[in-house]
Amino acid sequence: MPYEKNGSSLVCWFFIVTLFLPILVLPPSFQPSDWTRVMLFRVIVITLIGVLLFKFFYKKDLRLELPAWNTSLYGPLIILVAYFATLLAATVFSQDILFSIFGSPARAGGVLSMVCYFIFAVLLALFINKRQWQRLFHMLFAAGIMASLLALAQYFNVFKNIFIAYEGGSAPSFLGNSTILAIYMLFLTFLSFTFFIQGKSPKIKIAYGMLFLLFASTIFITGSRAAYLGLLAGFLYFFLFFPYSHKMKVLKIAAVAILLCSVLVVAMFNLLPQLGEKNNILKTVSSRVSLQRISQDIFGTRLSAWKMTWQAIKDRPLLGWGPENFYIGFEKYYDPTPFATPKLLWDKPHNIFLDVAVNSGIFSALLYIAFWIVLFARLTIAKRNQQKDEAYADNPLRIHALQAMFIGYLIVLFFNFDSFATYIISFFFIGYAFYLITLKQEKIALPIVQHTIFQKKLPAIAALAVLVIFSWFWNIKPLYLNEKIVRAKNLAAEKHCQQAFAIANSQDWSRSGIMRPYAIVKYSEVVSNCAFIEPEKEVEYSQKMVSLLKTAGTIQPSFSKIWVFMGSFTNVLAAREENSDAKKNLLREAIGYLQKAIDLSPGRQEAFAQMEKSYLIAQDYPAMEKTAHDCIAIDPRFGECYWHLGVAQVFLGNQLEGKKNVELAVKNGYEKPPYKQLAIAYMSQKNWKEAVLAYEQVPIYYENKEEAASIHAVLAFLYDKAGDYVKAGESALEVFKLQPENPETIPFIKLLLGKRPNDSILKSSLAFIYLQPGPQQELSKAKAIYLQLAADYPANASYRWELAKICYQLKQYDQAWRHALAILGINPKAREGVEEFIKTLPAEYWQSYLQR
Known part of the structure; x- marks a missing residue:
């Protein structure tokens, strides 16, 4: 010793x-x-x-x-x-x-x-x-x-x-x-x-x-x-x-x-x-x-x-x-x-x-x-x-x-x-x-070594070089690179995505030495958490991730998570691909990656769930149904596979079983289900009622106005198909609020009015659109609609308020003054607001009001 x-x-x-x-x-x-x-x-x-x-x-x-x-x-x-x-x-x-x-x-x-x-x-x-x-x-x-x-x-x-x-x-x-x-x-x-x-x-x-x-x-x-x-x-x-x-x-x-x-x-x-x-x-x-x-x-x-x-x-x-x-x-x-x-x-x-x-x-x-x-x-x-x-x-x-x-x-x-x-x-x-x-x-x-070779500088320098190389490539450099990818991952987890991408994209992770597989997997988590911030770059990021993951898979081929990620990002590319032959090739690759993950870990249901998505994109619903059954056979508590089973069954016309399995997915803890998938499945069966119920569950993030407008537009379409014209009009109005320049909103509401000509909500929605500044503003048409609504619903003071405002914009002060007085007759509690409005008119109207 x-x-x-x-x-x-x-x-x-x-x-x-x-x-x-x-x-x-x-x-x-x-x-x-x-x-x-x-x-x-x-x-x-x-x-x-x-x-x-x-x-x-x-x-x-x-x-x-x-x-x-x-x-x-x-x-x-x-x-x-x-x-x-x-x-x-x-x-x-x-x-x-x-x-x-x-x-x-x-x-x-x-x-x-x-x-x-x-x-x-x-x-x-x-x-x-x-x-x-x-x-x-x-x-x-x-x-x-x-x-x-x-x-x-x-x-x-x-x-x-x-x-x-x-x-x-x-x-x-x-x-x-x-x-x-x-x-x-x-x-x-x-x-x-x-x-x-x-x-x-x-x-x-x-x-x-x-x-x-x-x-x-x-x-x-x-x-x-x-x-x-x-x-x-x-x-x-x-x-x-x-x-x-x-x-x-x-x-x-x-x-x-x-x-x-x-x-x-x-x-x-x-x-x-x-x-x-x-x-x-x-x-x-x-x-x-x-x-x-x-x-x-x-x-x-x-x-x-x-x-x-x-x-x-x-x-x-x-x-x-x-x-x-x-x-x-x-x-x-x-x-x-x-x-x-x-x-x-x-x-x-x-x-x-x-x-x-x-x-x-x-x-x-x-x-x-x-x-x-x-x-x-x-x-x-x-x-x-x-x-x-x-x-x-x-x-x-x-x-x-x-x-x-x-x-x-x-x-x-x-x-x-x-x-x-x-x-x-x-x-x-x-x-x-x-x-x-x-x-x-x-x-x-132990005797002191007397050989002169150990007293020469060259062996000492060589030993120092080994020490430096060992310390730099296997320790110090990985420590530095680890700091970058972990910082990016933490920022992405907190949804500070622009900062996360700025850090993560500043490094070529395919050249990160001994930590390549780990760093690439962490980078893929950053992309997964933050792809929504730059949806226009989803394809670009997915292509980059597939390339990086191929590198990681070569180094660490037995890590099933790498192959699951590869299949997932290839699915994204396939879903965005418009060329049918290219789409088929991508889906074939995705299924191959996921099969590799299943071969490595046959009990991990995540790979099965991703494969079900591949078949969904390919519109191969029988294969999607079979894969979902195989997934559930492993462990019936995995909610995502029930979801894909239900969606596949709806597409195949078995709507009753599909609905049961969708409910089982939520019951088994499947979080944030993609309700768009389910709505599209019901739409394929022309079951507009269930399609509406599904699409109403789609979360709307108003930070992305284009995406939010698109969701409301689909809701308007589905409500129309389901015969709920009032909600269709309300959704169309939301589209206009998000995209005032959208030329399809007014024709769509007019189409709904043709089906429900006496609906006050549809009329007020159209009047609201005519009121807004922009190329579609037509105050006279808005005034005509509100006059009709005021006549049909004399006890509704809000229509009188809108008329008073329109007349003020048209400089029809006499009419604005009469509509303001009418509001007092309907709702005396509105006196303070009415008086403030009258004060904005020419001075003689305020005097007339005081002498009234």
Whole structure:
């Protein structure tokens, strides 16, 4: 095991910076936060390696000692190296090699990052001495305090104008996920409790005791059941197997008391659930220890997902699907029916052992388990040996705490997965474990390399070039590009579309290096959210997206979402294509892309829904109906497929069944259905009544006047066909308000008047149009219509008001004055308004009014 007594201060500072990375947040640059943090981490690790190699080979001022070879001593390291060897082998034979190397931006994995975590642990054991370990622990406490305080502020809604509140629990702090925060705090809880026990003075004990309570409270408010269980198991081990026998009896009693209290709390909140209504804290406890919710989570979600994961493991048991490629195997065997929602989007199996097995094979999983067992055993041996030596008086309890930490950590991971913060803190303590088990061992100093090649500048420059290339192309450049696409995505989500497009379109995402597939998918989300802002560019954006997605599909061909997006955007192109042959070719391409998505993930209904749209555009309603039935057969809760089934059935003349399925779509949660589709289907069957009911549901956005006018025009047409001439006139009037220059409005209302010649609403609509300034203004015709309306409806003062205004515009002041007086006779309460109007007439009319 590597070992070094006099680690340099510079190296220690590298580790200090690393320990603060989990709480480093700077949106939008640090979104997804883990991926951006891990890129900085890789830069730190490779820079540190470069510095150490420079000092060892070139400057020759770095002394290095290793423990003498002993197979048992080196056992944990040998197994860990073997485990990483299986990861590398699995990467070579991976279903998606690049993804295995660099990992998902949403996570902190990838073989490259995993190797850096391993190096991080080894370098800690190699270069950090006792005094520096204590310093690193204090830095870790500082990071933990900041994370805890933010979590408490979020939970108790403190500084709510600054921080997002999580009053119901699950506060994530800086770490982005409450369970990840709980795992992180689990390590710090055991560490602070150990320091509390070892405190030499009351002040130190109080300080560490407060830290312990702070970290334990943070675990509590995260609401992580797995963390509760891990903490309980860790402390049971800590007390039951305490290394000092003179305290064993008291601690065993404490362990039994803790276990009984835990059982009592669970029983109490399950038998008396009303206790959870007292306040938010009790509500958090009640919801997380509910046996009903626990069983629903395990048997309704996790166990079903684990079964699908096991199917994927059996498919490729030797080397798995490749690191980070769980999603490929999971998607192949995904079945939505056991889950609460038909759209369970998991890229991890939420079980570390299954995760390792599905990604890198069963043998790799066995090595992973063996590493923890052998490390635990070596820690036990070291604990026993160092108990007898006063020089290492503090170590046995710390080793014991490490074992408790690792027990709790693995229990949590049985139901969860690692993230950047948990990788950092777990490998930090693995490094500390390596350091502790190599104490009291005979050391061998590594000889200084004397070969002159290492003192020449050319190798040093070459090594520096490698460092720069690695940092720039695989870390710094992706960090910069990620900031741009995430900013654009966030703006698009808030409908600030012009700003989003300005940022997103300033970059050629087909040249975005290792993040091409991720960036292209995010860009497609920007286009999907904001295409409405520039409808005239819909075809242009769709063509661009198809081209970009083809690039992403070449790099990451097993990601079904890429093929769904390709099919979706190709459908848009086909819908806008006027040439029939070109349309057929586009639809053939779209169906091909979507079939690829279905082959990769036969249980994902989104691809079926897009294929149904392809058949709708092709007017192949039997195929659309069949595809919708296939979709519903997968999971009958997916509302969109019911919608397409209903629309297809209406087109095919089966209107009764079609209407039932359309209603089922809404009942099953299909949001924002395209009612235009349904209206057109009913129009094809000349069912004007149902067409009207459907088209009335079409949302109207008056920001786009042309589109709003078009919707009102269709409504006017449908109302006319359905025999509702009044609403037809009202809709036509809305068209005129939006498009005064539209020449078809007046003839259409006149046509309606021919069908309903005595309808007052149609007459007033026509008069309103004649009143408006513009080429169609005819005040005399408006006056004639309002005179007729006033004669037919003498009790309606509004017609007199319109006549008074028209006469004023025509400078027929005498008539305007008489109509104003008539308004008073109809509605005396209108006196104030009438008097104001008369004052606008020549002065003599006001005098006449006063003398009246």
